[in-house]
Amino acid sequence: MAPRNVPGTCMLCREPVSRRGTLRHVEGCLRSSGWPAGEKPSLIITVQGRYDRSYWLVVLARPDATLEDLDSLIRDVWVECCGHMSAFSIGKESYLSSEEEPGTSMAVSLSGLVSPGSSFSYEYDFGSTTELDLKVIGAIPVMPPENPICLIARNNPPPFPCDACGNQAExxxxxxxxxxxxxxxxxxxxxxxxxxxxxxxIDNSPRSGICGYVExxxxxxxxxxxxxxxxxxxxxxxxxxxxNPPGFDPDDGIYPVEDLSVDAEVQSMMDAVCADIGPDIKAFVDEERAAHGELYGAMAGETVTGFCIFTYGLHGKTIREWDVPLVRTCLIEEIAQNPIFPEEWLENAVPILCRFLSSMEAAGGLQNAAELISALKEAEPAFRAAATSREKYQDLSDRLFKRALDAGVDPEDENALMNFVMREVVTMAGMDPDDSGLIEKLEDLFKDDGIVPDSGDLRVSAILFRCEEFCARLEDGTIPGRCGTIVGDLAAHPAAPLSRGDEDLWSAAVVYAACREAGLIRPGKGGTPLAREIGSFFDLEPSSVRNKVAALKKYLPGTPGAED
Known part of the structure; x- marks a missing residue:
């Protein structure tokens, strides 16, 4: 825990202040500020962490300021993460942020409840609660010029020692x-x-490290x-x-192919590619990024790396051994099975590979680029047909019916067959097939929504159930509905993106996208606890989830660049 007597800064003159001398200092700054005077005095209020008093604020509240105003300031400056409820306790009364809950509303004048010398308290989030103590330490006939309440001083970031060297951590x-x-x-x-x-x-807040809080x-x-x-x-x-954290190179150029589990065998394939032509791939990807932008640079990295992993790992052929039959087979039978960017990728995969071959010939890595490029262009129609053919995806319905037959289920017994299918769906979703509540819920879904046991509907059901299972731990009741809307949009898309790929990864991406849409995960702020919790729950790397979210957005209506 940081030391209690952490100094601060006056927000009016931006000069340092000691905690004990704050009132005298801000009163002087307020009187010389030129801010308007009022008939009734404004209140000067301190807000501090109950269990860590190194965090403190000083605010100036006009006579007409409400508890809602003070709640908003505390949320925006210090505690807001996931839209949790909050409450002030003044005397024997509690004032709640939600009108749906029993209690007194915060839409009440602050000056009618407290006066100089009054102490009261505040709580945010009734699960992982942040508790604050407040006190009115003075009054002054100076009004905040713009808002009913204004922050006029706050603590400087408390010192945290670096675990490695002991200096100030950031x-x-x-x-x-x-x-x-x-x-x-x-x-x-x-x-x-x-x-x-x-x-x-490191956040300058008593809620640092709790729930999804980020300043x-x-x-x-x-x-x-x-x-x-x-x-x-x-x-x-x-x-x-x-x-861009040190030690992490976002332009590394070697990207894993989606839907490949990076086990020891796949890792050895990737290692073989990197050891032989890793620098050449990186140089090519850098050129693609510079010429076509970040999205196409990433697409180039994924396409070329995937192609090389198949040729090196599955066929045991280095780039100097590539021939026409090999590149045709790899393109149509293997690369086509792993579309990452369904529309843009289909249009650009072969051109990317052709440019890569030209680049490698220019670097001296192969001598038959023209012959291979001609073969790729000739095979492109077959590649597109294979990549978009629903036959390439295993027909889940057929597999389920075969499993049912193998299990001795009478195909004429509709109820028995449906019960078997529902248990298989629950198992697919990674949940307990003996959970009667889930089976009943799925049964109602089939019955009410008319879902038939084809591959698309079964996968959609499994993805929705996994989303709902995670959402049960969230206090924000809007997230399940947001997830349902996203899944509905994906299921209705002509490209049928949910018909392929890992269901857990889709579920995690849907939840992540819904939480980010609700403002619970703010982009560009590192890995928030909620983002990490999603990855942990679905047993996925956060980077994999984030990449899937980027792909998911292309199918949602109203998103710039969305696929039609």
């Missing part, structure tokens, strides 16, 4: 093994070899005095390091 790194954060300065962060999803700037300068600056900007509240240097 970043926290979530430890997957014991579930606790570790702290690093920018110099020592590189030694930790961090996953970008797990790195965060939001854009929201906080609304409550600051005139002259402040969101850029003033965020360090560009730290943000740049957060976006």
């Amino acid at each position: 970043f926290s790194l979530f430890d997957d093994e014991d579930g606790t954060p570790r702290f690093f300065c920018r110099e020592c962060l590189v030694s930790a070899e961090p996953d970008p999803e797990c790195v965060e700037i 939001d300068p854009d929201a906080a600056v609304y409550w600051y005095p005139p002259g402040w900007s969101a850029e003033d509240l965020a360090s560009p240097e730290l943000e740049e390091i957060l976006e």
Whole structure:
């Protein structure tokens, strides 16, 4: 825990202040600020962490400010993460943020409830609760010029020692093994070899590290005095390091092929490719990114790497041994089975591979590029047909019926067959097939919605159930509905994206997208606890989930660049 007597900064003059001298200092700044005077005095209120008093705020509240105003300031500056409920306790009364819950509304004047010398308390999130103590320490006939309440002083970031060197830490790194954060300065962060999803700037908040909390300068600056900007509240240097953590190369150029489990065998294939032509692939991907943009650069990396993994690993042929039959087989029978970007990828996969072959010939890596390019172009129609053919996906209905027959189910007994299918769906979703509640729920879904046991409907059902299972742990009741809408849009898309790929990965991506849409996961802020929780629940790497979300968005209506 950080020391209690952490100094702060006056938000009016931006000069340092000691905690004990804050009232005298801000009163002087307020009187010389030129802010309007009022007939009734404004209240000067301190807000501090109940269990860690190194975190403190001083706010100025006009006579007409309400508890809602104070709640909004506390949320935006200090605690908001997932839209949890909050409450003030003043005397024997509780004032709740939700009108749906029994209690007194926060739409009430602050000055009618407290006065100089009054103490009261605040709670945010009744699960992982952040508790704050508040006290009215003074009154002054000066009004905030813009909003009914204004932040006029706050603590400086408390000092956290770097775990490696003991100097001031600036970043926290979530430890997957014991579930606790570790702290690093920018110099020592590189030694930790961090996953970008797990790195965060240390928040200046008593809610740091709890639930999905991440500081939001854009929201906080609304409550600051005139002259402040969101850029003033965020360090560009730290943000740049957060976006590109040391030791992590986003332009590495070697990308795993989606839907391949990176087990020892696949890893050995990737290692063989990297050892032989890894630098050449990276150079090519860099050229593609520079010429066509980030999206197509990533597409080039995935396409070329996947192609090389198949030729090197499955066929045992290095690039110097490629011939026409090999590249045709790899394109039509193997690459076509793993479409990552269904529309753009179909149009660009062969051109990308052709440009790669030309690049490798120019680098001296092969001598028959023209012959191979001609073969790829000739095979492109067959590749597109194979990639878009529903026959390439195993017909799940046929497999389920075969399993039912193998299990001795009478195909004429509709109820027995449906019960078997439902248990298989639940098993597919990674849930307990003996959970009678789930079976009953699935049975109602089949009955009410008229779902028939074909592959598409079964997969959609499995994905929805996995989403609902995760959403049961969230307090935000809007997330299941958001998930349902996203799954519905994906299921209705002509490209039928849900008909292929790992169901758990789809479920995780849907939940992630729904939470981000609700503002529970803010992009560009590192791996929030909620993002990590999604990855842990579905037993997936956060980066895999995030990549799937990027692919998912292309199928949603109203998204720029969405596929028609």
